[in-house]
Amino acid sequence: MLGMTYSDETGCWTADGATLRAVRRPDGAWWIRLPEEQPGAWPALVDAATRDGCGTLLISRPADQGEDHERALRRAGFTPARTETTWRLPLAAIxxxxxxxxxxxxxxxxxxxxxxxxxxxxxxxxxxxxxxxxxxxxxxxxxxxxxxxxxxxxxxxxxxxxxxxxxxxxxxxxxxxxxxxxxxxxxxxxxxxxxxxxxxxxxxxxxxxxxxxxxxxxxxxxxxxxxxxxxHGGTAVATAIEWERPNVSHPAGPDR
The missing domain is CATH 3.40.630.30 (Gcn5-related N-acetyltransferase (GNAT))
Known part of the structure; x- marks a missing residue:
């Protein structure tokens, strides 16, 4: 069973107890959050969001997220777009x-x-x-x-x-x-x-x-x-991959 709330700036989709939340960025892409413990629901949730006109979807995941989550992202139509390193920087080095x-x-x-x-x-x-x-x-x-x-x-x-x-x-x-x-x-x-x-x-x-x-x-x-x-004395503490599901054109957004 799929539920949905959607506006020009935010969205929320639910299916069988799983929830996808999305926020529209100023560049038009949608930054999403997927349910960590329910990767099997990701493809259906992502399809619902793009069907409702969200367009390009982005999500950041740890580089060492594990094969099950990586496969779930690929099944949902995502591909790796870029890699980002998180640093811890000492102010004393300025x-x-x-x-x-x-x-x-x-x-x-x-x-x-x-x-x-x-x-x-x-x-x-x-x-x-x-x-x-x-x-x-x-x-x-x-x-x-x-x-x-x-x-x-x-x-x-x-x-x-x-x-x-x-x-x-x-x-x-x-x-x-x-x-x-x-x-x-x-x-x-x-x-x-x-x-x-x-x-x-x-x-x-x-x-x-x-x-x-x-x-x-x-x-x-x-x-x-x-x-x-x-x-500046930085120490790399984490690496994340930004995954992208490209823009999918739809003739109209959802009724609202």
Whole structure:
């Protein structure tokens, strides 16, 4: 017996006591969660979600998830899309000599969310897995209500003369250790000390609170990010594979 609730942003499907939950990302793909203990139900749940118009489905699974779960994903139409490494990074490895930067480092809460969203989209365009990301100011504002959001850990670099936003660092205040979600600068400020200035700013706040380590993920094709993690004393603690079920076109979504 299949049950379903569905909107433009979230979905939930149930079948024989198993549940698939999905959230639509700003790039149009749907991030899903499958019932861990019921891999036999995965194909039916995934078929229901795509039949209802969800399109491309994504799920992250541990690289060592086991053959039974891998076979279940393949039966449900998924193929491996990319591999991601999770790092544990010591804050003590951040250089202490202040980076030379022309910019003001300000909290995201002080800025127009639409302009910050444009900056975030531009930076994500160069990050594997988020190239098609199109976030909005409204979505950014909603994310600030997340219990893991901390205005002191989501910082933006603003040029004092032009007013342009040229970089950001976003750390989610998770437990047991905060997670570095993104750090990036626009193309004209690459190979400068701006990224380091952002990292130092958020690092000072965390260290003042007694935090010693943060976590972060890097795409295995992003050699520069891997080297950055290694050069800052990072230890690889986990590897995950992102599985993708490609977009399936449907003439109409579900009745709702």
């Amino acid at each position: 250089p202490t000599t202040p980076a030379r930067a022309e910019h003001r480092i300000v909290s995201v809460a002080e800025l127009d969310p639409e302009i910050v969203a444009d900056l975030d989209n531009a930076i994500r365009a160069d990050i594997p897995g988020t190239q098609d990301w199109v976030g909005t100011g409204a979505q950014l504002t909603d994310s600030l209500d997340d219990p893991d959001f901390d205005r002191a850990l989501y910082l933006v670099a603003q040029h004092p003369r032009t007013g342009r936003l040229d970089g950001l660092v976003r750390v989610w205040n998770r437990h047991p250790e905060p997670r570095l979600g993104c750090i990036g600068v626009t193309s004209s400020w690459r190979r400068t000390s701006l990224a380091l200035a952002l990292l130092q700013a958020v690092g000072r706040t965390l260290q003042a609170r007694g935090t010693t380590h943060i976590t972060a993920e890097t795409d295995d094709t992003n050699r520069a990010s891997h080297l950055m993690a290694l050069n």
